[in-house]
Amino acid sequence: MEKTGFFSNLKSDFPASIVVFFVALPLCLGIALASGAPLFSGLIAGIIGGIVVGALSGSKIGVSGPAAGLAAIVFTSIGTLGGFENFLVAVVLGGIIQLIFGLLRAGVIGYYFPSSVIKGMLTGIGIIIILKQIPHFVGYDADPEGDFAFLQVDGQNTFSEIFTSLDFIQPGSALIGLIGLAILLLWENVLAKKAKIFQIIQGPLVAVIVGIVFFAVMGSNNSLSISSTHLVSVPVPDDFSSFLSQFRFPNFAAIANTEVWVVGFTIALVASLETLLCVEATDKLDPHKNVTPTNRELLAQGTGNIISGLIGGLPITQVIVRSSANIQSGGRTKMSAIIHGLFLLISVILIPNLLNMIPLSVLAAILLVVGFKLAKPGLFKSMYQLGWKQFVPFIVTVVGIIFTDLLVGIGLGLLVGIIVILFKSYQNSHFLHKEGEDVDDGKVKMTLAEEVTFFNKGAILNELDRLPHDSALELDVTNTKYLDNDIIEILDDFIHKAEERNISIKLISERGVVVNPESFFKFFNDKRKAS
Structure with a gap:
């Protein structure tokens, strides 16, 4: 039975928070860099996302922070709004709008995305993580850590970046990356099963410590030395006052600018959608099958964005990379998200120089796993075995995310999913067959489905028009619970056409058999009103 106390699962949450911290740290910095914002703004968003949103959220395993999906919007908006301080006003407004979404109970939107699309989203993000980390793994760090877009600002794309990186392999980075990956695999697949100490001390922490030691031992005059460009780069303040000076504050004089409101609404919409999709995905990944209250999540995210914007942070969403790392590391409650935020806060204040000794290739190894x-x-394989109706939206979502970006890929998968639903609805609105396979006596039976809507209009109309002259139609609506008015009109029109084509009609319903065509229309209208 799961323990319910605030600190009752600390033995699971604490090790998970360490892993999430090491995953989140470079992403906070990289997303800020990809967004054209101060590096410290990414750390602020990570801290607020962990501590504030983590505390307010109803999600036990979701982790929030700056999102790669918003990087392009942030980058463009900072320029069009005339500076970062003006942009912060839009972040605050976005948070307020998210609060309104939560109060209006808009969180239900996430439930309307098909499971195949959500699974495609998780798989696509997993593949993107792998592809994007390969250059960092071998010591080629030209593209920012948090840039998950296919097309990059340097003219490269995801795949060309990998091929280019093979010409710029840094031996030291590649070697410690391989050592870190070996430690992670050995720890998880062998050591963690042999002794409890290896479950308490996490493999990622050991890999990071080995990476720091490797960097220190190799120094700067060695073929295996790691240059500063291949290390974590946390801003290092000279003293506490210089630390405080890194915080930026919104210029509320810009609130009269309509563009600020447009950007604020865009942030709220995109951040809310990303969050709701992530909530749906993490709930599916959660081995304990907790269900996140989505409206409360929007309220938590809105509060986080207001605070983040007020002190100079980037927009916040729940993020699948951090959340999945949390789940895979055994996180059980929201304490893992909160503790990871505290780690970010403490580390950037007390040990920024130590953090700046961590090779990016070691963190890339963690993300590869x-x-x-x-x-x-x-x-x-399992999605393929479920049939094409599940596999096609799944694979379209995966490919769309890899070759475009997260939201476009999900949109493509959802579009294909809707088309599949419409196609199956078209097919399943009715069943049409002749009475007896070998007897050509002109008798035709049509059985309508439980719900028949305007989506089925074309299919039914086509079948009715194909009925031959001098035939007999038996229309079975016994199990039909809902008939759309469009369908009633089609059937009413067909009654008059049937007379001209000498087609007799017999209606079978829960009321019995009706053979009088004039009573058909009244029957269907009664059926619709009852529905």
Whole structure:
């Protein structure tokens, strides 16, 4: 039985928070860099996302922070709004609008995305993580850590960046990356099963410590030395006052600018959608099958964005990379998210110089493992076995995310999912067959489905028009609970056409058999009103 106390699962949450911290740290910095914002703004968003949103959220395993999906919007908006301080006003407004979404109970939107699209989203993100971390893994760090877009500002794309990185392999970074990956795999697959100490002390922490030691031992005059460009780069203040000076504050004089309101609404809409999709995805990943209250999540995210904007942080969403790392590391309650935020806060104040000794290739190794767990090859096989109606939206979502970005890929998958639903609705609105396979006596039976809507209009109309002259139609609506008015009109029109084509009609319903065509229309109208 799961323990319910605030600190009762600390033995699971604390190790998970360490892993999430190491995953979140470079992403906070990288997303800020990709957004054209001060690096410290990414850390602020990570801290607020962990501590504030983590405390207010109803999610036990979701982790929030700056989102890669908003990087392009942030980058453009800072320029169009005339500076970062003006942009912060839009972040605050976005948070207020999210609060309104939560109060209006808009969180239900996330439940309307098909499972195949959500699974495709997780798989696509897993593949993107792997592809994006390969250059960092070998010591080629030209593209920011948090840039998950296919097309990059340097003219490269995800795949060309990988091929280019093979020409710029840094031996030291690549070696410690391989050592870190070996530690992670050995720890999880062998050591963690042999002794409890290896479950308490997490493999990622050991890999990071080994990476710091490797950097220190190799120094700067060695073929295996790691240059500063391949290390974590946390801003280092000279004293506490210089630390405080890194905070930026919104210029509320810009609130009269309509563009600020447009950007604020855009942030609220995109951040809310990303959050709700992530909530749906993390709930599916959660082995304990907790259900996150979505409206409360919007309220938590809105509060987080207001505070983040007020002190100079980037927009916040719940993030699948951090959340999945939390789940895979055994996180059980919201304490893991809160503690990871505290780690970010304490580390940037007390040990920024130590953090700046962590090789990016070691952190890339951690993310490679996270990515593989999200995109296991067996999932493709299981989705294929479920049939094309599940597999096609799944694979379209995966490919869309890889070759465009997160929201576009999800949109494509959702569009295909809707088309599949419409196609199956078109097919399943009725069943049409002749009475007896070998007897051509002109008798035709049509059985309508439980719910028949305007989506089925074309299919039914087509079948009715194909009925031959001098035939007999038996229309069975016994199990039909809902008939759309469009369908009633089609059937009413067909009654008159049937007379001209000498087609007799017999209606079978829960009321019995009706053979009088004039009573058909009244019957269907009564059926619709009863529905």
